[in-house]
Amino acid sequence: MxxxxxxxxxxxxxxxxxxxxxxxxxxEQTDWLAYEQQFLQRVFDYICQEVHPLPDMQAFIDEFHRLTREGWSAGRSTFIAPHLGRILVQAAEASGAPTGCLDDRRCLEVYGWKAVPGxxxxxxxxxxxxxxxxxxxxxxxxxxxxxxxxxxxxxxxxxxxxxxxxxxxxxxxxxxxxxxxxxxxxxxxxxxxxxxxxxxxxxxxxxxxxxxxxxxxxxxxxxxxxxxxxxxxxxxxxxxxxxxxxxxxxxxxxxxxxxxx
Ligand SMILES: [Mg+2]
CATH class of the missing domain: 3.40.50.1000 (HAD superfamily/HAD-like)
Incomplete structure (x- = not known):
């Protein structure tokens, strides 16, 4: 004992x-949707220029937001963590990128995250x-x-x-x-x-x-x-x-x- x-x-x-x-x-009082747009724009441009042209930036962003909401919503009951890189890849594939051509690490490097102002x-x-x-x-x-x-x-x-x-x-x-x-x-x-x-x-x-x-x-x-x-x-x-x-x-x-x- x-x-x-x-x-x-x-x-x-x-x-x-x-x-x-x-x-x-x-x-912190960032307009998150506007702030996030710059990161998503970089990923969209990278995919279009180096992997596969995507037809519509807004469709990619909408798909990204839908998958993000879905990932966090599922996580609240399953505790399975969403993953930003995989969501970016899935959003791109749902927006026209060929399946299996994108690397989530590379997408996140392009995303270019840094400390949020405020x-x-x-x-x-x-x-x-x-x-x-x-x-x-x-x-x-x-x-x-x-x-x-x-x-x-x-x-x-x-x-x-x-x-x-x-x-x-x-x-x-x-x-x-x-x-x-x-x-x-x-x-x-x-x-x-x-x-x-x-x-x-x-x-x-x-x-x-x-x-x-x-x-x-x-x-x-x-x-x-x-x-x-x-x-x-x-x-x-x-x-x-x-x-x-x-x-x-x-x-x-x-x-x-x-x-x-
Ligand atoms: Mg906390």
């Missing part, structure tokens, strides 16, 4: 959701991540993105986050499953070579982040954002709730006395 207790009281890693947990989207790092994030790193605690990112992680890495690097997460950055598109499915949490634990009870998860979405983490055996800390107050149903009870990541070290002090070096 003593061994078990000691094991459960050791903190080895803190895993974070990305959007609205590390990145602050509250001031999205910022929460100001307290670097200090908290530095404290965890200096205390020997591993950290990871687990995001429900439909972009492969190498695309989100472009943003993370622009926000100065990449240096804090050398080992574990997991996107749903890469794993194939969305939070709250346990597979995506297990993927992170495997990368860091830790057991669920050795990690806590911090995220802003009660279902995806908290219920998902808890079902996978991790403690779940709800990060309550001003922009999105959580709808707690009573069925999902976070192990702790914080308004800012500044409060995280204090929670860890209560659960894992002596975790700080």
């Amino acid at each position: 003593t061994d078990t207790l000691e094991t459960t009281q050791t903190l080895k890693a803190v895993l974070f959701d990305l959007d609205d947990t590390l990145l602050d989207w509250s001031d 999205c910022r790092l929460f100001p307290e994030v670097p200090a908290v991540l530095s404290l965890l790193r200096d205390s020997g605690i591993k950290v990871g990112i687990v995001t429900n993105a439909y972009q492969p992680m190498w695309m989100r890495d472009v943003e993370i690097e622009q926000h100065g986050l990449l240096e804090y997460f050398p080992d574990c950055r997991i996107s749903a598109a890469d794993v194939g499953y969305l939070k709250p499915h346990p597979a995506i949490f297990r993927a992170a634990l495997k990368v860091l070579d830790i057991q669920p009870e050795e990690a806590v998860f911090v995220g802003d979405n009660p279902t995806a982040d908290i219920a998902g983490a808890q079902a996978a055996g991790l403690r779940g800390i709800l990060r309550v954002t001003q922009s999105m107050q959580p709808m707690l149903s009573g069925l999902i009870v976070p192990d702790a709730a914080i308004n800012s990541l500044e409060e995280l070290p204090r929670i860890l002090d209560e659960w894992y006395p002596g975790w700080r070096v």
